[in-house]
Amino acid sequence: MKTFIKILGWLFIVLLAISTVAFFYMQYQWNRQAKEHIALLGKEAPLLVQGTVTCRDLNKNGVLDPYENPQASIEIRVEDLLQQMNIKEKAGLMFITMIAMNKDGTTMEKPILSADRMTMFFSFLLKKNAEMVASLKMNHFNTIQNLPAEIMATWNNNIQKMAERTRLGIPVTIATDPRHGPGENPGANVYTEDFSHWPTALGLAATRDTLLVREFGDIARQEYLAVGIRLALSPMADLATEPRWGRIAGTFGEDATLSAKMTKAYVLGFQGDVIGHESVLCMTKHFAGGGPQKDGEDPHFPYGKKQVYPGNNFKYHLIPFEQGAFSANTAQIMPYYGIPAGQTKEDVGFAFNKDIITGLLREYYKFDGVICTDWNIITDSGMGAGRAWGVEHLTPLQRVEKVLDAGCDQFGGETVPELIVELVRTGQISEVRIDESVRRLLRDKFRLGLFDNPYVDVKKAVTLVGNNKFVQKGKLAQKKSTILLKNEQLLPLKDGIKIYVENINTTIAARYGTVVKSIAEADVIITRLNTPYDERNEYMLEQFFHQGRLYFTLEEKQKILDLIQQKPAVVGITLERPAIIPDIAEESEALIADFGTEDDVFLDIVFGRFNPVGKLPFEMPISSAAVENQLEDVPYDSNNPLFPFGYGLTYENVFDE
Numbered sequence: 001m002k003t004f005i006k007i008l009g010w011l012f013i014v015l016l017a018i019s020t021v022a023f024f025y026m027q028y029q030w031n032r033q034a035k036e037h038i039a040l041l042g043k044e045a046p047l048l049v050q051g052t053v054t055c056r057d058l059n060k061n062g063v064l065d066p067y068e069n070p071q072a073s074i075e076i077r078v079e080d081l082l083q084q085m086n087i088k089e090k091a092g093l094m095f096i097t098m099i100a101m102n103k104d105g106t107t108m109e110k111p112i113l114s115a116d117r118m119t120m121f122f123s124f125l126l127k128k129n130a131e132m133v134a135s136l137k138m139n140h141f142n143t144i145q146n147l148p149a150e151i152m153a154t155w156n157n158n159i160q161k162m163a164e165r166t167r168l169g170i171p172v173t174i175a176t177d178p179r180h181g182p183g184e185n186p187g188a189n190v191y192t193e194d195f196s197h198w199p200t201a202l203g204l205a206a207t208r209d210t211l212l213v214r215e216f217g218d219i220a221r222q223e224y225l226a227v228g229i230r231l232a233l234s235p236m237a238d239l240a241t242e243p244r245w246g247r248i249a250g251t252f253g254e255d256a257t258l259s260a261k262m263t264k265a266y267v268l269g270f271q272g273d274v275i276g277h278e279s280v281l282c283m284t285k286h287f288a289g290g291g292p293q294k295d296g297e298d299p300h301f302p303y304g305k306k307q308v309y310p311g312n313n314f315k316y317h318l319i320p321f322e323q324g325a326f327s328a329n330t331a332q333i334m335p336y337y338g339i340p341a342g343q344t345k346e347d348v349g350f351a352f353n354k355d356i357i358t359g360l361l362r363e364y365y366k367f368d369g370v371i372c373t374d375w376n377i378i379t380d381s382g383m384g385a386g387r388a389w390g391v392e393h394l395t396p397l398q399r400v401e402k403v404l405d406a407g408c409d410q411f412g413g414e415t416v417p418e419l420i421v422e423l424v425r426t427g428q429i430s431e432v433r434i435d436e437s438v439r440r441l442l443r444d445k446f447r448l449g450l451f452d453n454p455y456v457d458v459k460k461a462v463t464l465v466g467n468n469k470f471v472q473k474g475k476l477a478q479k480k481s482t483i484l485l486k487n488e489q490l491l492p493l494k495d496g497i498k499i500y501v502e503n504i505n506t507t508i509a510a511r512y513g514t515v516v517k518s519i520a521e522a523d524v525i526i527t528r529l530n531t532p533y534d535e536r537n538e539y540m541l542e543q544f545f546h547q548g549r550l551y552f553t554l555e556e557k558q559k560i561l562d563l564i565q566q567k568p569a570v571v572g573i574t575l576e577r578p579a580i581i582p583d584i585a586e587e588s589e590a591l592i593a594d595f596g597t598e599d600d601v602f603l604d605i606v607f608g609r610f611n612p613v614g615k616l617p618f619e620m621p622i623s624s625a626a627v628e629n630q631l632e633d634v635p636y637d638s639n640n641p642l643f644p645f646g647y648g649l650t651y652e653n654v655f656d657e
Contacts, residue, residue, distance in 0.1 A: 092137025156228025203595025217269015244296025253617025289317025375413025492608025
């Protein structure tokens with residue numbers, strides 16, 4: 001036995017030694033590769049003064065080129081720079097992907113070990129900063145980490161300085177998924193603690209307040225601008241006509257007219273009436289409407305690749321784009337992954353579909369802004385297989401060609417500009433075609449003023465982001481989005497009443513009532529619930545997408561009912577999707593729906609410090625059978641819904657119901 005233990009000990013030592021050597025070898029390789037990429041960079045751009053013009057000499061030639069001149073027209077600047085770019089630089093411009101930063105704001109040039117699992121995960125998964133900027137000639141990125149404003153602003157300045165050292169000094173455009181609402185999903189939203197906190201898009205729709213939504217857009221714009229973010233990968237103009245879909249929380253609900261109003265207000269808040277140096281561009285998604293998913297399954301995954309239109313209602317899903325995004329002059333558009341089954345000449349995903357991109361978006365709607373594909377439709381990656389629905393048989397090179405032929409300008413989530421270079425060099429795609437897309441992409445950089453000054457004031461970012469005025473506006477939006485669905489003369493509660501709480505911070509609850517430890521001591525039970533969903537783990541991103549069932553399992557439901565049947569009960573439910581809760585609604589004395597309100601905001605409603613005014617942005621079905629009998633593309637068609645679209649009580653009218 002001692003011999004066996006001794007052998008195990010030696011084996012452990014050997015394995016530890018091998019691991020240590022391997023680790024230091026990989027560190028050496030990572031450092032070597034980083035140095036090779038950084039060595040491709042040149043010097044920083046010196047300041048150039050000619051007459052009344054002071055600018056950065058981005059190509060370092062000692063001459064004021066038109067593209068460097070802030071007094072020249074945008075079109076002149078675009079054409080001048082286009083003529084100076086080689087095909088590798090043009091190709092690099094046509095890709096945007098995720099990027100990571102170190103927690104001190106320096107550029108990430110090698111994988112790191114970190115207590116933050118997402119930071120560590122992305123440090124291993126993603127290409128490093130200098131590789132993409134210096135080697136691949138890329139200058140569009142979306143940032144995906146929840147880090148303090150000071151760090152984000154510092155990193156922006158560091159990555160911009162790196163871009164300045166490229167041959168032509170083309171600045172970086174930083175993009176992001178929504179950061180102001182609750183939830184964490186690297187494929188959809190990035191909750192950021194430092195920013196002001198608002199309800200989800202569903203909650204904004206529940207307010208019915210377009211002025212508040214535009215004000216949200218303006219506040220979010222200021223916070224983005226402060227840390228260097230210039231492109232919002234939002235809003236979602238998709239319609240929530242299929243209640244099982246896992247991305248409903250990012251939409252403005254199922255009504256096209258309401259969604260159009262909210263979409264327009266959102267875009268105007270970010271971009272302003274005219275796009276300029278203080279704007280944040282919007283990439284409105286997902287054209288031509290990503291809501292009618294077959295059986296509610298999302299096309300991030302192979303089982304959800306089809307969008308279906310059993311109600312022959314394709315045109316209905318265009319209304320939020322027609323009356324919302326386009327009328328607000330959205331700068332950019334993103335098509336979704338899915339196949340619009342039976343709607344075009346060939347059943348292929350939207351970004352590959354020439355009828356959709358060129359025929360509908362370019363020619364019919366006359367949209368001349370940037371069209372960027374959704375993420376990872378060309379190659380396989382650590383985030384999953386390439387989502388090339390309908391063209392899975394094509395090679396990555398052929399997929400790129402088909403996307404370009406369809407009319408898109410940019411590839412999301414990809415880092416393969418060499419494929420465009422190959423297509424041009426082999427004559428399969430003309431450089432004239434590439435120039436069309438490059439012009440659009442450069443035009444946006446010039447409109448934002450990035451060529452003139454892409455840097456931010458780090459100290460200003462710290463004081464502006466998440467300031468009290470912005471925080472209070474976010475809380476107001478949370479309050480106005482909260483919906484009173486039922487009240488049997490229980491609410492509002494009186495201050496100091498004895499309350500037993502579940503899923504609520506007891507310290508916060510104690511500001512309102514007397515928190516007791518047992519139900520027997522309580523006058524009222526207050527509990528908060530989340531929308532139920534199926535837990536799936538076949539694909540990496542599935543854990544972040546709450547899809548599938550809308551009902552609580554028997555075990556889950558019984559636990560809730562056992563609680564709320566003991567005393568008068570206030571039940572709050574955070575709606576990511578239209579939950580099926582008839583039994584819970586029946587047994588509760590008061591029922592409140594919210595879209596990501598914080599505990600103090602929720603209790604402000606419960607204790608009457610704010611009168612609920614929110615209205616449902618979708619209907620809430622009575623049963624799973626009712627959901628299954630709905631048509632995926634048709635709004636509010638559930639049989640005998642528990643609560644209809646637009647429903648919502650207030651404390652003034654509730655006793656008259």
